[in-house]
Amino acid sequence: MKIPTKNLLLCALLLTTSAYPQAVPHLEKRGAATQLIVDGKPFLALSGELANTAPSDLDYMKRMMPILAGQVHVNTVLTALAWAWIEPQEGQYDFHFADAAIENANQCNLRIAWLWFGSWKNGMSSFAPAWVKANQDRFPKAQLQNGSVEILSTFSENNLQADARAFAALMRHVRQVDKNHRVIMVQVENEVGMLGDSRDRSPAANQAFGKPVPGELMDYLQKHKDGLLPEFRTIWEAAGFKTSGTWEEVFGKGMKTDEIFMAWNYARYVDKVVAAGKGEYAIPMFVNAWLPAATDRGPGDYPSGGPQAHNHDIWRAGAPHVDMLCPDIYMTNFAELAALYSRSGNTLFIPECAGDIHGAANAFYAIGQFKAVGYSSMGIGELQRLTTFRAGEAGSVAPASVTNLPLPQAYATLSQLAPLVLEHQADGTIAGAWLNNQTPSTKIKLGGYILNVSLSGWGRSTASDVPMGYGIFMATATNEFLMAGDNLLVTFSADTPGPEFVGLTEQAAGRFENGKWMVTRYLSGDDSTVRKDLANAVAEHQSGFGVRLMSQPHLSFAERAIQRVKVYRYK
Numbered sequence: 001m002k003i004p005t006k007n008l009l010l011c012a013l014l015l016t017t018s019a020y021p022q023a024v025p026h027l028e029k030r031g032a033a034t035q036l037i038v039d040g041k042p043f044l045a046l047s048g049e050l051a052n053t054a055p056s057d058l059d060y061m062k063r064m065m066p067i068l069a070g071q072v073h074v075n076t077v078l079t080a081l082a083w084a085w086i087e088p089q090e091g092q093y094d095f096h097f098a099d100a101a102i103e104n105a106n107q108c109n110l111r112i113a114w115l116w117f118g119s120w121k122n123g124m125s126s127f128a129p130a131w132v133k134a135n136q137d138r139f140p141k142a143q144l145q146n147g148s149v150e151i152l153s154t155f156s157e158n159n160l161q162a163d164a165r166a167f168a169a170l171m172r173h174v175r176q177v178d179k180n181h182r183v184i185m186v187q188v189e190n191e192v193g194m195l196g197d198s199r200d201r202s203p204a205a206n207q208a209f210g211k212p213v214p215g216e217l218m219d220y221l222q223k224h225k226d227g228l229l230p231e232f233r234t235i236w237e238a239a240g241f242k243t244s245g246t247w248e249e250v251f252g253k254g255m256k257t258d259e260i261f262m263a264w265n266y267a268r269y270v271d272k273v274v275a276a277g278k279g280e281y282a283i284p285m286f287v288n289a290w291l292p293a294a295t296d297r298g299p300g301d302y303p304s305g306g307p308q309a310h311n312h313d314i315w316r317a318g319a320p321h322v323d324m325l326c327p328d329i330y331m332t333n334f335a336e337l338a339a340l341y342s343r344s345g346n347t348l349f350i351p352e353c354a355g356d357i358h359g360a361a362n363a364f365y366a367i368g369q370f371k372a373v374g375y376s377s378m379g380i381g382e383l384q385r386l387t388t389f390r391a392g393e394a395g396s397v398a399p400a401s402v403t404n405l406p407l408p409q410a411y412a413t414l415s416q417l418a419p420l421v422l423e424h425q426a427d428g429t430i431a432g433a434w435l436n437n438q439t440p441s442t443k444i445k446l447g448g449y450i451l452n453v454s455l456s457g458w459g460r461s462t463a464s465d466v467p468m469g470y471g472i473f474m475a476t477a478t479n480e481f482l483m484a485g486d487n488l489l490v491t492f493s494a495d496t497p498g499p500e501f502v503g504l505t506e507q508a509a510g511r512f513e514n515g516k517w518m519v520t521r522y523l524s525g526d527d528s529t530v531r532k533d534l535a536n537a538v539a540e541h542q543s544g545f546g547v548r549l550m551s552q553p554h555l556s557f558a559e560r561a562i563q564r565v566k567v568y569r570y571k
Contacts, residue, residue: 025184025283027323027347031426033371034347036284038111038184042422045184045373046363046411047113048380049078049352052121055097056085061104064381069108071402072383073411076111076184077101078351078376082127083118087166090131095173102174105182113185113351113376116170118163118273121190123290123303125152132162142194143202151194154265155204164276175281185283187351188274191290191328192266193303198258200265209261213250217264218243220317229343231310235260255298260314262305267318274321286324287315288351291331309340316344328352328378334362335434338370348372355383357486360410360551361434361470364485367414368432368472371425377407406486409551410470413484413561416512417472420482424474433488435469447475448496449567456489456548471549476564479505484562486551492567499569507547509560517564 023040035042048068054060068074085097098114105112117127125133125141132139133150139159142151152159167188174183194200199209221228221236222243228236239252251257274285289307296302307315307325315325326349327341334353342348348370353362355377366372377383383405402408414421424430431444433453441454455469471485483490492502510519551561 024281025181027284027373032428033425034345034373035371035422035425036184036373039181042426043111043184043373044367044414044418044422045076045111045113045349045376046074046414046418047076047078047351047374047376048072048074048355048383049115049376049378050080050381051379052080052117054381055079055081055101058097058100060381061100065104065108065110067402068380069110072380072408073403073415074110074380075415076113076374076376077105077380078113078115078187080115080117080127081170082121083116083132083163083166084127084129086170087129090129090162093166093169093173095170095177098170098173099177102178102182106180110182111184112182113187114170114174114183115187115190115351116167116273116277118167118189119152119159119269120192123151123191123193123195123306125150128152132159140202140204142200142205144197145201149196153200153202153204154262154269155200155202155208160269160272164273167273168276168280171277172280183283185349186277186285187288187326188277188285188322189270189287191288191303191306192270193290193306194262194300195303196300198255198299198304199262205265208265209247211246212244213247214264217314217317218250221313224313227344228313229310232260232313255300255304259299259304259311262299263307263311263314264305264318266305267307267315267322271319271321274319278321284323285321286326286349286351287319287322288326288328291327291329291337293331309337309343312344312346323347324349324373326351329362330354332358332436334358335365335369335439338362338366338372342370350375352376352378354378355380355407357406357468360406360486361436361468363407363410363414364470364472365432365434367421367425368430369434370432371430383407406551409561410486413551414472416562417482417484419515420474420476421472424476429475431473433469433471433473433485435488436467444473445495446473447478447481449502450493450495451481452491452493454489455487479567481565481567482562483547483549483565485549486561488549489546490549491546494569499571501570502567503570504547504565505568506564506566508564509562510564511562519564521560523560523563 025038027034028037079101081098087093101112119125121127140153140156141148142153235251235256242250247257247261251260287307290303292302312325324347327337328351329337348366350366353359359377363375366375431446433442435455444451469487471483471488474482476482494500494502507523508519509521510517547563547565
């Protein structure tokens with residue numbers, strides 16, 4: 001494939017000269033964090049997900065990948081590969097879309113996470129090949145109470161084996177052609193689960209539902225009884241903690257039991273597809289969840305049996321080859337949902353989320369507070385009409401202006417900080433803040449101090465004028481912090497014995513260039529930040545000044561998204 005000259009010139013600026021070791025991408029426990037290891041080193045995936053069918057448009061991909069790398073500061077692209085594209089005829093594989101994506105990624109020094117749209121995408125089977133869809137006798141579909149639906153049944157060995165063979169063929173091909181480890185992760189299927197009903201009502205499903213709960217599930221639950229998540233343990237407890245019996249005997253009657261039944265069967269099916277792929281190329285593989293909405297009446301309104309947080313115990317039991325259970329978060333309570341997906345040792349990665357200022361806040365918080373291996377904005381290729389840009393075209397957005405959008409700004413900052421972020425994730429000396437009008441302040445214990453973090457914006461009279469505030473904080477040395485973010489005011493309190501009060505000895509804004517800290521401005525006095533109520537601050541024995549984090553220039557002051565701060569104690 002020929003890459004246009006202008007794209008080659010742009011991508012050449014982004015290429016590194018280091019040789020890539022042969023270590024396969026993998027997850028590894030390092031200190032307090034589980035991290036994604038790429039080419040032998042920890043890697044922070046600052047990602048964006050392209051539209052579902054984007055990879056089938058080769059011209060679009062050649063135009064988009066350099067923009068994502070250059071102006072949006074993405075280092076990883078989540079991009080789909082449909083079963084129908086890979087195996088249009090049974091047993092005949094076509095990998096030209098995969099090869100094109102890998103070649104573009106090589107040119108632009110980007111990484112790829114495949115989205116395997118196999119048996120299911122958004123719960124439906126819309127990306128399965130025609131030869132699968134049309135042969136319902138051989139490849140049966142699930143059934144609702146009132147008929148079939150275009151969802152391949154988890155209870156069909158034919159469905160499972162056909163999907164697993166195709167996925168294994170893809171991973172074998174990637175192992176053979178991807179010598180530079182462009183492909184670093186795979187999402188296997190997409191937002192699986194039964195839609196339209198709480199469980200599959202086909203004859204095969206009904207027969208399985210009437211049988212005893214599989215012994216391997218009951219053994220897992222008994223072994224992990226004391227560590228089960230409360231929302232699942234409560235269901236089992238209410239039915240008497242039985243250790244054998246049918247699904248309704250062990251878990252009770254109702255939609256919750258239907259969902260547990262489907263979760264087990266989806267988990268077992270997906271795990272076997274994952275195992276087939278890892279048998280060819282064992283890179284990290286994850287599944288993603290369509291989360292319940294507040295208006296949902298129950299499972300079936302959202303995909304019943306998917307890896308939602310309340311189903312994690314079932315998925316851990318049924319899908320041991322899956323490395324991460326990941327949430328697609330489109331709700332406003334990001335902090336709460338990210339916490340749910342960080343329980344019981346689950347490594348956090350966000351495959352789909354916002355790309356506006358909320359996305360910037362979410363990325364900082366997931367990475368800082370929950371040690372996420374990465375974050376991804378959905379529809380990254382549509383960010384401010386990136387795909388329609390042409391020089392001089394009326395109404396189009398020039399790449400230079402894209403860099404001023406919240407998520408590219410956040411990624412630009414995180415790119416500078418990534419080596420330190422990864423180091424402090426492992427050391428456990430990192431924290432994050434995520435604030436809005438409903439949660440305008442928080443307290444963070446770090447490095448022997450309490451960081452009093454509040455929502456604030458330069459020149460705004462009240463915090464209610466600021467939509468979001470976010471930050472990452474690292475304790476880099478005794479009495480020293482490195483921090484970055486936007487719309488935040490930070491003051492310090494003592495958290496260890498000694499002099500009661502805390503002041504600032506040094507505050508510098510700057511940036512990292514080739515890993516070296518470069519000060520752009522030393523801050524103090526009025527150029528630091530005057531607290532709104534200085535009299536009360538003095539009465540509280542504060543200096544009256546704190547650290548204001550901003551991601552863009554304000555008034556005549558220099559950019560101060562990243563600051564290094566030193567503090568001291570006094571009586």
